[in-house]
Amino acid sequence: MKSYWWLGLMLIFGIAQAETTDQLTLEQALAQAERRNPSLAAIRARYEALRTLPDQAGSLPDPEISFNALNLPVDTFDIPQEAMTQLQLGLSQKFPFPGKLRLKAEAAEWEARAAGDDVEEWRLRLRRDVEGLWWRLFYLDRALEIVSLNQNLLRQFVEIAQTKYKVGQGLQQDVLLAQLELSRLIDRELQLQGLRAQEAARINALLDRPADTPVTLPRSTPRQLPEPAAEARLFTLAAHNRPLLARVRKQIEAAKTRVALAKKDFFPDFKLGAAHGFRSGRNPDGSSRTDFLSLKLSMSVPLYFATKQARAVDQRQSELIRERFQWQDTWNRVRAEIASALADYRRARNQVVLFDRGIIPQARQTVASMLAGYQVGKVDFLNLVSAQITLYNYEIQYWKTLAEARQALAKLEAAVGKPVTSQKGAK
Template sequence: MLKKLKFRGTVFSRTYAFSLFLTQLLIVNNNVYASEVNSSVLNEHSAVEVAVSDNPNLAEVQERYKALLEVPSQVGALPDPMVSLNAMNFPTDSFDRDQEPMTQLQVGVIQVIPFPGKLGLKEEAAEYDAKAAGHSVDEVRLLLVKNVKSKWWQLYYLDRALDTVKSNQALLQQFITVAQTKYETGKGLQQDVLLAQLELSRLMDQEIQLKAIRRNQAIKLNILMDRPANDVIVLPDQVSKLMPALADENALYLQAESSRPLLKKMETKIEAAQSRLDLAKRDYYPDFKLGVTYGDRTGDNPPPMGGSRSDFFSVMVGVKVPLYSGRKQSKAVSQRSSELQMNRYALLDEKGLVMAAISSAVTDYQEAKQQFSLYGSGIVPQAQQTVQSMLAGYQVSEVDFLNLVRSQMTLFNYELQYWKALSDAKQALARLEAAVGEESVYE
């Protein structure tokens, strides 16, 4: 029996030593990680400012908007006139300008003139396209801010989760010490020590996973801010935990209809489609071509008229006849009509999606807000008191060690849920602001 106890004690010592080794290894890794941390702290507002200033996708959309602003004046201008220089009716035997009366050097100008109203409609459609691109810039900026805020709050939750894991590791170390002391004095069981070591190892594994998740989230936030992917991000320890009351859901719907850039973009695309439909109908009317030429001649007229030859002046007017309107203009009108209706349906569909996004964000926010309040004011403090009471009871052998460990791990999970509720609520607010189109979503 003594040999058996000695053997089990050896197993316990090796297991305990291995747990201590893992703990020290994590501490070393934490120190290395801390040494790499940049001293500057990135708060939520700063992250948004950096992303809006440096994000390449937003810059790309802004340049597209600038490019489209230059289009209306181009399509609204008359086509460039054509200047012609002609050598007319030169005799092939001598190429002498004086030999034949019809020999002349001509200079001419030809100008195509679209039917009145066509250029104005082209310019109007291009202006609507540019305006829609401007709304696209606002929409991309809005979604960028939402994504930055969401990633920032995910990182904040992971930081608090890592802090919670570390504090629970320290508490489990205390449990191990207490259990080991009781075991060595014959008042406890070796399985209590092994159980605590197992839970400690699980926390170490969870810490490793959380650090990997945090690094991946930091990479995504760095990309949004156009920073190197491996830049270290340090967040503040303290943040505002205020959970403001939201405006009425129907009021948020109305607010989105007037503020959401995406809906404004869809409305502008409808106006552009209407202009193109009007232009297609105007194409039934002909365009014109006006030409003027001046012919310079040399030499004299033959008798009896005599005298030097006069120059020629010519005017030409051409009209484009819509001879194949059944296959061209009529089809174009039908095409533009379908495109207009398509954009109208797209707006209705997008409105439905926006309203759904608002309702979903409001629901998520209210749920997370209630959970945060419940965990913060009730569940977590009660769980802390339970653990303290059980620890005191275990030290005097009034509480089973298994129940003590279970109560501590339950507290650990509640603490994680507390921070997750805060993060979820803030992310829901970010989604709601993006869905509405502005930050004024509160009462």
């Protein structure tokens, strides 16, 4: 009978394929996203706009220039007719109560700094999303490779079953079973191809590329899964590094400044002005009429402070309370994100080790043993196919779990605000 030892090698070791050019590595994807993503660019533009506000808020109001005609006789409109008639040129400047401009500029500065934290927070989330999609695509590529390999193997199974059936050593049901499993693999391949097209369109959108741009990933990548820091350590790192928390802290400072500014509104603003009055004509003694200089000082009177300034202080204090509650809510959500991502990572990391060192080697040995037994008629065809399908499912599950571990690690680093692992204890 024909020897099928080479089929066993294919089952155990797989088929090597040529590397593809123009590959999108994870580092390239992250760099392109930070450089080209339009949403991140929009957040940066908003930050640049807000950076200009402190100088504006801390500047004095624009001075006013006035042109006046005083004591003009309405019977003749003759300017020299009356001694008190004058054409006046004035200049005035408003001066807010001392400290108001400083507080306005300080509040705007805190808001601008908070917008800077928004940029960093969005960058972290973008990197998390890009990395998650990249690993999802990597898993789908490996799954498609495994499906293709198993299709070839099942075609060989069909050949074997047909050959044995023709010589009277096999059953027709073995042929039909192999053909059915092959059809199922073709269906699975179509599903995986559809999922890959969707994920490729999503990562292209994040990289600001046309949706139909081909996305080719490397066939191999380092598979080490480092040991993460302890949960308490991650909480400490997040408290100091997470931009989202820094932004809320700055918003609290801005709210405090606005409370102080509202209290300053109980004090009046001042307005200082000067005007030069030009007179024409002559006095009764024949001398020229002298010009007039007018000076003016005025101030606002917070007469309705009970319904205006006092209520404004209440408003700003309520806003400060809101920001403090917002801080606590944000901190709770950040800790929940860290705990969830850490649990997902540890679970996936342990599963990867289990698949890599235990389940898959055992499944390969089982398939090889059954193949040898089938060749000498000690194992029926159904058990051989079942063992191969089990190995196929485990191999796909391995790559899926590896991708999930990497996605969880990306979420964990985004939640903390910085890398959270070391190579010590990598598996």
